Amino acid sequence: MIASTLSDRLNDKDLAVDAALVAGRWLKTAPSGKTFTVTNPSTGETLADLPDLGSKEADQAIDAAYEAQKDWAARTSKERSAVLRRLHDLMVDNADDLAIILTAEMGKPLAEARGEILYGASYVEWFAEEAKRVYGDIIPGHQGDKRVVVLKQPVGVVASITPWNFPNAMMARKMAPALAVGCAFVAKPAELTPLSALAMGVLAERAGLPRGLFSVLTTTDSATMGKTFCSHDKVRKLSFTGSTRVGKILMKQAAEQVMRTSMELGGNAPFIVFNDADLDAAVEGAMISKYRNNGQTCVCANRIYVQSGVYDAFAAKLVDAVKALHVGDGFEDGIDAGPLINQAAVEKVQDHIADATQKGATLAVGGSPHQRGGTYFEPTVLTGVTSDMAIAREETFGPVAPLFAFDGVDDVIAKANDTEFGLAAYFYAKDLAQVWRVAEALEYGMVGVNTGIISNEMAPFGGVKQSGQGREGSKYGIDDYLEIKYVCLGSIEA
Numbered sequence: 267m268i269a270s271t272l273s274d275r276l277n278d279k280d281l282a283v284d285a286a287l288v289a290g291r292w293l294k295t296a297p298s299g300k301t302f303t304v305t306n307p308s309t310g311e312t313l314a315d316l317p318d319l320g321s322k323e324a325d326q327a328i329d330a331a332y333e334a335q336k337d338w339a340a341r342t343s344k345e346r347s348a349v350l351r352r353l354h355d356l357m358v359d360n361a362d363d364l365a366i367i368l369t370a371e372m373g374k375p376l377a378e379a380r381g382e383i384l385y386g387a388s389y390v391e392w393f394a395e396e397a398k399r400v401y402g403d404i405i406p407g408h409q410g411d412k413r414v415v416v417l418k419q420p421v422g423v424v425a426s427i428t429p430w431n432f433p434n435a436m437m438a439r440k441m442a443p444a445l446a447v448g449c450a451f452v453a454k455p456a457e458l459t460p461l462s463a464l465a466m467g468v469l470a471e472r473a474g475l476p477r478g479l480f481s482v483l484t485t486t487d488s489a490t491m492g493k494t495f496c497s498h499d500k501v502r503k504l505s506f507t508g509s510t511r512v513g514k515i516l517m518k519q520a521a522e523q524v525m526r527t528s529m530e531l532g533g534n535a536p537f538i539v540f541n542d543a544d545l546d547a548a549v550e551g552a553m554i555s556k557y558r559n560n561g562q563t564c565v566c567a568n569r570i571y572v573q574s575g576v577y578d579a580f581a582a583k584l585v586d587a588v589k590a591l592h593v594g595d596g597f598e599d600g601i602d603a604g605p606l607i608n609q610a611a612v613e614k615v616q617d618h619i620a621d622a623t624q625k626g627a628t629l630a631v632g633g634s635p636h637q638r639g640g641t642y643f644e645p646t647v648l649t650g651v652t653s654d655m656a657i658a659r660e661e662t663f664g665p666v667a668p669l670f671a672f673d674g675v676d677d678v679i680a681k682a683n684d685t686e687f688g689l690a691a692y693f694y695a696k697d698l699a700q701v702w703r704v705a706e707a708l709e710y711g712m713v714g715v716n717t718g719i720i721s722n723e724m725a726p727f728g729g730v731k732q733s734g735q736g737r738e739g740s741k742y743g744i745d746d747y748l749e750i751k752y753v754c755l756g757s758i759e760a
């Protein structure tokens with residue numbers, strides 16, 4: 267079932283699917299008969315009832331992927347590139363409908379949802395191009411009759427598990443490089459937001475992807491699906507985006523058969539404002555870094571450090587900007603922030619605020635559930651925050667900006683690095699020598715300097731420490747889906 271409140275909004279109603287894509291077939295009913303509902307976080311209404319699949323369906327999808335991958339890998343890179351290019355064009359042509367589906371199931375404002383669709387499509391376009399540039403090597407032989415050849419070949423069947431906060435882009439930036447090099451792709455989207463992935467299944471068929479090469483498995487039993495992926499001898503790689511907690515579980519499971527993994531995990535981004543920063547630019551950067559997707563973003567500013575010379579001025583400017591944010595249903599015009607994904611997210615935000623204020627922080631603006639009710643929450647700024655507070659160590663994943671004061675550069679670098687996470691970091695400064703020193707000293711996979719938004723398909727996205735392994739996007743991202751084979755040719759007599 268697809269609710270009419272969703273389907274009536276769509277130009278192409280076939281993009282909202284109440285079936286899973288399993289081994290080239292659309293499965294409306296799980297063999298177990300089990301179903302689960304997808305709800306709109308803005309209204310609580312049911313959007314769809316989907317089949318709640320298990321390990322048997324995962325096995326079917328993997329077996330089909332294994333067979334389809336052989337022919338797919340045998341196609342030329344130009345042929346694979348053409349299919350990906352068609353998928354990109356279909357995503358762009360249907361961006362409005364894909365955005366509606368995304369806003370309905372995840373809650374982000376429609377403009378942000380459309381931006382995510384185009385962002386996801388940019389990875390498909392990028393790897394449609396990169397598909398044709400997977401080069402090997404010819405290495406001078408170590409002996410007169412030897413020739414050393416390096417081939418790059420697709421890793422094989424890729425299993426993917428992705429989160430709810432960017433339900434299109436997080437899957438797109440995995441499936442694009444995987445398909446580009448000749449892999450098969452078996453996806454398990456978040457149970458909270460599976461409709462966006464299913465819509466991609468519809469477009470993939472229209473683009474000409476071979477049957478069985480791409481499956482989308484819907485389930486509430488992610489643990490079983492993950493174990494099935496990690497233990498299946500035809501799965502060669504697991505690509506995961508989500509929390510560090512779950513990433514660790516999956517890495518342990520994948521280790522059983524030494525399966526390759528890519529891990530895009532949690533973050534705790536520092537956002538540092540130095541005395542010489544352009545304060546208006548810093549406020550603009552803090553706003554987009556912190557409140558994009560209502561703070562439900564892995565790379566959002568989680569700790570804002572402001573040097574003492576500009577602390578009060580920055581805090582005042584930030585509070586004014588936060589007060590101007592409009593909170594509401596993602597389908598309404600002029601909305602900057604939708605609801606949080608669920609009540610658990612609201613409770614985590616409240617816990618962080620309560621802990622901080624009990625330990626001495628001051629509530630400068632916001633701090634309570636929004637008057638709209640449900641899972642809406644007031645955009646919040648805390649001042650006087652210190653490193654002993656939970657908000658300094660844990661990923662808030664909500665619209666709370668905690669401001670820490672600092673004096674010396676070495677002090678703030680030490681504080682910024684004092685976390686097990688290492689995904690993104692940001693700072694605003696003008697002195698060039700200091701910019702280089704701080705950028706080199708921050709222990710993060712990505713550093714934004716005088717900008718609060720760094721994500722794009724041409725750059726290597728990924729983290730260090732417990733924020734993950736591997737990179738997505740850029741010329742580096744394709745390596746995660748390739749195996750290097752060395753061929754030594756002998757007896758080549760002069």
Ligand SMILES: NC(=O)c1ccc[n+]([C@@H]2O[C@H](COP(=O)([O-])OP(=O)(O)OC[C@H]3O[C@@H](n4cnc5c(N)ncnc54)[C@H](O)[C@@H]3O)[C@@H](O)[C@H]2O)c1
Pocket residue numbers: 427428429430431432436454455456457488489490491492493507508509510512513515516529530531532533563564565661663689733734
């Ligand atoms: N580094 C990145 O690129 C990136 C991007 C987006 C989100 N994230 C992180 O994801 C988290 C928020 O997303 P979330 O709440 O969906 O994370 P999550 O880890 O709870 O869930 C992510 C996915 O894993 C599945 N899952 C849950 N338990 C599992 C298990 N035991 N075995 C297999 N799969 C399991 C979920 O169903 C979902 O599909 C945050 O920590 C955020 O920082 C990171």
Ligand SMILES: O=C[C@H](O)CS(=O)(=O)O
Pocket residue numbers: 431432562563564565721
């Ligand atoms: O949540 C983390 C995603 O990677 C978001 S984005 O890539 O920065 O848009």
